[in-house]
Amino acid sequence: MLAAGAAFIAIGIAASVYSGVSVDVPLDGTLAPGLTDELSPEMNVGDTAALQVRGSVFNVExxxxxGQLLTSQANQTQYSYDLTAAKAGEYRFIITNTGSEQVxxxxxxxxxxxxxxxxxxxxxxxTGIIVVGLSLRFRNR
Structure with a gap:
């Protein structure tokens, strides 16, 4: 049980360090007519994003x-935007399909x-600390 507690602690520490590291994720998907999709990456200063939208008529913000508007485009059929984060935090890409076909x-x-x-x-x-404590407590009995 002591080894399990130590493993919990080690994995928890590694995961907590990793939670602050930016990773590149795809923004791939489709959007049916009449629907809105909001993508909200949590970015550090200097992180990048690239967005391409094609298809039916749509609006992009x-x-x-x-909450400051960086760009707003209406009635587009093709759009691309490259972003380099100037501030740390959650950016919002809002895409609304106003057309009759998939985006x-x-x-x-x-x-x-x-x-x-x-x-x-x-x-x-x-949890690891609790498991280690319990295993040490019951090991002495």
Whole structure:
């Protein structure tokens, strides 16, 4: 049981360090007519994102972490945008399909875990400490 607790602690520490590291994720998908999709990568300063949207008629808005509008395009059939994060935080890519056919979204963005994502690894570390404590307590009996 001691080894299991130590493993929980080690994995929790590794996961908590990794939760603050940006990783490149794809922004691939489709959007049916009349629907809106909101992509919200959590980015560090200098992280990049590239968005391409094609298909039916659509509207695109991109907002920074403070909610300031970076770009807004209406009635587009093809659109691409490259972003380098000037501020750390959650950016928002809002795409609304106003046409009658499917819209295709492609691209990528660097993103990291949200602050809430740090709580999972922290709970794993706490669990490991409890398991180690219990195993030491019952080992002496």
């Amino acid at each position: 991109i907002k920074d972490p403070d 295709t979204i492609t691209g990528h963005a660097k993103t990291k875990a949200s602050p809430l994502g740090f709580s999972g690894p922290l709970l794993l570390v706490v």
